[in-house]
Every structure is written in structure tokens, then in C-alpha cells.
Amino acid sequence: MSYWQPLRPHPLSHHAAQKTYSVHAHASLVDTRLIVCFEVHDPVHEIFWPAPDQFKQCDYLWENTCFEVFINPSAHTRYFELNLSPSLAWNLYQFSDYRTPNTMPPQRVHELALTKFEVSGQTISAEIDLATLNLAKQTLNIGLTAVIKTQHSLEYLALSHSIDQADFHHSGGWTLSLSLHEEFHDSHGQ
Template sequence: MPTITVGLRPFPGTPAASSNADDDTPLPVRALLCTMHATSDGGARFVFELDADPARVRIPAPAESAPADELWQHTCFEVFVASPGEEAYREFNLSPSRQWANYAFTAYRERDNAFSAPAAPRIQYTARADGLTLEAELPASSLPGITTGTDLQIGLAAVIELDTGELEYWALKHPAPAPDFHDRGGFVLTLNMAAPEAA
């Protein structure tokens, strides 16, 4: 399957976006990349690579891999998935703690409270001297139902908690005047989904 690697951008006004070229103070977060591709079983894999000073970024403590709410209040990586032409979409919150959330929305910020995540994502977190890597595999059953070969619209984002407690908001595109990962103007990638391989 084709592999796509993209760079996320900080929301304007955050320290990473408003650095002064005359200031020699290193930024806490230097870059954030994400690589994505469809998997042979109809799912999708996302690998976030954060280039940062580990001493200046707060990472949630390890926890049991289980669903949890409000992960976005701390360092958390997010994936938004929608079918073209549909108002509905899914949101995945993926924490370095290995906790996760999977929400369904029928339209912009209209959450489907009857939705229950059908499967857990598989999350691997690796701390590095120059940052961290988080890899998440989303099972096919957790993605919007589509016809084989259909492109999915993807939005990628992250909340990074600095050692000061300040939150930085990173995304592929910031279409709104305030950080808003749900804005469909930020779902700027397409991912072609593979037909599951026969057993």
C-alpha cells in the first residue's frame, strides 16, 4: 500500500509557531511527522514521530491499554477519519500512556452517544533521546464502513503538553481562527483502503 509521510504544523501563536530567529533558545518541539498507510486487512496504521526535548514535554505515565476520556488535556495524538461526501466521521485519541478513545460523530461536533468502539487500536510508544514515536494500528472494524478501494478523508493532529503546563496544538492544517481539529477543512489527506487479503 502507498505510504504517505506529512509534517504537522503548530497553531499560530504557540511558542513553536512564533519563534524568533534572533532568539537562540531551542524550541521544546522542533517537528512532528506522521506516516500513514492502509493495512492488508482493511485497517490503517499511523506512526507519529515527535522531534522534541523530552525534558520540556510532559508524557502521560504508562497505563493499561483501555478506553479513556479527555486524553486531549495532555500529550495526545489524534486521527480523524471520514468517508467522502458524508457528514459523519470518527475521532481517535491515542495517548503515549497506551490509553485511547474512539468517538463517532454524525455531523460537526454532534457526537453519537450510542456508539461503542467495536475494537481497540494497537498502540506502541517508544521514548527517544530526541523525542518519541507513537505507532497506532486502527482495525478495519473501527473505521467508517466503506466500499473496498474507497478513499477515506484523514485529519491528523496532536496536543503537546509542555513542561510549563501550556498546550500546543499541531495539525496538518488549521482552517479556523482557533484550534479546532473537528473542522472538516483540516481533513486534507486521502487514504485508499485496501481489500482485505484472503485467508
């Protein structure tokens, strides 16, 4: 189980001290589903939100306001990157190691692992079927991040920034550890 946590701008961000918005994120595991939610508080409408569109798979969402989830099974180098746009565009990419393969756009996951995606006001939530990605019943390292487009720039927010440049693919920023531990009972129910 996880609780709401603030996403922080990268320490070298030029406009971090001037920002008037905040982003909090939450992730939890239920059965074989990873449930993520991002909540934005933007009282002066500093953030540029992509225009509402339809539910569709798109590339390069990180060029605008976009919320991202990095999913890494512990003790493995492979990971997945889920991009969620407030426009309802989304994508899921797979990497075998740090930014590998290094192609643009990255390698898409074609299995439909995204089972729910909603935008309500300034709240973005999604559910990912981990069994589809062969990640069920594993301990997962999770990175919750956001690319926020404002009048001034793109800002990079994360639970944790582990290096001198904003790089969500660096596993040092995947600081949330989630696992489902099944309860086993013997034949006597103990």
C-alpha cells in the same frame, strides 16, 4: 500510500516560535487497516508525557499530550476521532456531523476497532480495523493532529489548520486522502 509529514502548530499559537520539539506523522492503508504513526523529536524534553499506564479506554485525553486521528469517509458528514495517549490510554469517538452529538465526553465507539497500539520511546503507532467501522474500501479523509502539553500551555498541531482557531473537528484540516483501489482482472487475467 503516505509519507512522513510534519504537524504544524496553529498560526495563532503563542509559543510556536519558541518550541524546540517537532512532530511528524504518517498514515497508510493496508488491506482493511488504517495504520498511523506519530514520531516526536523532543531533545530538551519540553513536552510533558503522561505517566505510563495500561492499555485502557479513557475520556478527556486531549487535556494532556495526546495524538489524534480524524477519519471521515469522503462524501459523508460522519467521522471518527481516535485519541492515543503515550500512557497507552485511548478512545474512539463517533460523530454524525460536525461535533454532533455535542456531548461531553463524546459518543464512544464500543466495537473494538483499535487492533494495535504501541508506544516505543517517542513513537506512537496504531492500527484501526476499518471493516469494524464499516469504512473498508472507501476513500477516507484523514486528519492527523496532536495536542502537546508543555510548561507554557497546550499546543495544537496538525497537518493543516483551516480556520482562525484550533479546531481539529473542522473538516478543512483533514487534508490527507487515502483509498484502497482493488485491482480487477477479467477471466483471462487481464
